[in-house]
Amino acid sequence: MSGVRKIIHIDMDAFFASVEQRDFPHLRGKPVVVGGRPGKRGVVAAASYEARRFGIHSAMPSLQAQKRCPHAVFVPARFDVYRSVSGQIREIFLDYTELVEPLSLDEAYLDVTENKKGNPSATLIANEIRSRIFQKTRLTASAGVAPNKFLAKVASDINKPNGIFVIPPKRVLSFIEQLPIGKFHGIGKATEKRMHELGIYTGADLRQRTERELIRHFGKTGAYYYKISRGQDDREVVPHRERKSVGVEETFVDDLETEEEMAHILKTLAKELERRLKKGKLSGKTVTLKLRYPDFDTITRAHTLDNYVFKADVLFRVAISHLKETEALKRRVRLLGITVSNLERTDIKREVQLWLPFGQGESF
Numbered sequence: 534m535s536g537v538r539k540i541i542h543i544d545m546d547a548f549f550a551s552v553e554q555r556d557f558p559h560l561r562g563k564p565v566v567v568g569g570r571p572g573k574r575g576v577v578a579a580a581s582y583e584a585r586r587f588g589i590h591s592a593m594p595s596l597q598a599q600k601r602c603p604h605a606v607f608v609p610a611r612f613d614v615y616r617s618v619s620g621q622i623r624e625i626f627l628d629y630t631e632l633v634e635p636l637s638l639d640e641a642y643l644d645v646t647e648n649k650k651g652n653p654s655a656t657l658i659a660n661e662i663r664s665r666i667f668q669k670t671r672l673t674a675s676a677g678v679a680p681n682k683f684l685a686k687v688a689s690d691i692n693k694p695n696g697i698f699v700i701p702p703k704r705v706l707s708f709i710e711q712l713p714i715g716k717f718h719g720i721g722k723a724t725e726k727r728m729h730e731l732g733i734y735t736g737a738d739l740r741q742r743t744e745r746e747l748i749r750h751f752g753k754t755g756a757y758y759y760k761i762s763r764g765q766d767d768r769e770v771v772p773h774r775e776r777k778s779v780g781v782e783e784t785f786v787d788d789l790e791t792e793e794e795m796a797h798i799l800k801t802l803a804k805e806l807e808r809r810l811k812k813g814k815l816s817g818k819t820v821t822l823k824l825r826y827p828d829f830d831t832i833t834r835a836h837t838l839d840n841y842v843f844k845a846d847v848l849f850r851v852a853i854s855h856l857k858e859t860e861a862l863k864r865r866v867r868l869l870g871i872t873v874s875n876l877e878r879t880d881i882k883r884e885v886q887l888w889l890p891f892g893q894g895e896s897f
């Protein structure tokens with residue numbers, strides 16, 4: 534092994550909007566805005582390429598989007614559909630490698646340095662994946678192929694939509710040299726402005742600065758800029774192992790008898806569960822109460838909500854309402870537990886939050 538890695542970044546094209554145009558033919562060719570509602574406060578979750586031509590982009594207030602394109606068609610987001618398409622895509626990725634790191638529902642890094650097909654060409658794999666995604670979902674994806682994550686991510690954007698761009702190791706430095714600083718992934722508008730003020734417009738300019746100088750201006754991130762200006766990025770592709778559920782339970786030496794006792798315990802459990810969900814950056818749609826009677830008869834009661842929850846007061850409310858449907862008070866209780874399943878990572882949940890009225894949505 535030469536030690537050179539082969540990383541692919543796959544990014545679906547205008548994902549949510551493309552799914553809507555696929556499923557509703559009358560939306561094809563039209564400026565489609567997913568999420569938000571015309572004339573209402575809200576935030577755009579996604580925009581079709583036709584809508585982007587009017588300057589509409591995700592996370593923009595719907596009112597502003599409507600102003601930019603009064604004839605835009607607003608449609609509600611269907612996250613269940615997006616999630617299931619995301620699952621189909623993931624299945625395809627896993628045919629090639631277990632080293633799949635999803636960034637969101639429509640983007641992932643794959644490390645195909647060694648792959649299940651024994652295919653030495655990451656470019657061929659990337660194109661095969663794109664065509665299989667299209668066969669399976671009728672949706673297009675773009676791909677970037679490079680020796681590391683940073684470059685693969687930048688590359689997938691270059692020939693978007695429905696394109697691929699490859700940066701072989703020998704082209705890394707020349708590629709970075711000509712790259713405008715604003716195109717560097719991780720350099721936002723504010724940093725771009727500061728770089729310009731410092732006379733840094735391209736990767737070549739960035740590479741001329743010393744590490745010390747960059748750290749002085751940008752703190753710790755300066756060290757990262759120093760490295761990426763040389764095409765170095767050692768971050769590994771970290772596959773997420775999907776957790777199925779998070780739960781807490783407690784068994785009691787003395788059976789619980791009163792509703793107050795049970796409510797008190799459920800409150801404590803809900804608080805602990807919130808702590809664990811937060812720690813794992815998770816929230817879930819299904820809340821399950823587990824309960825064991827003194828004769829070891831064990832039952833569960835599950836309830837699936839419309840949205841993802843993690844807060845203790847919500848978990849408690851669902852659990853206590855289940856408890857009231859059981860024979861807990863009649864038979865007494867030896868064990869209580871609450872579990873949350875149907876989980877979602879918090880960075881995915883952000884997309885769901887785009888749905889919230891603007892007042893709650895603007896915190897990120």
Ligand SMILES: [Mg+2]
Pocket residue numbers: 544545546547548639640
């Ligand atoms: Mg995308």
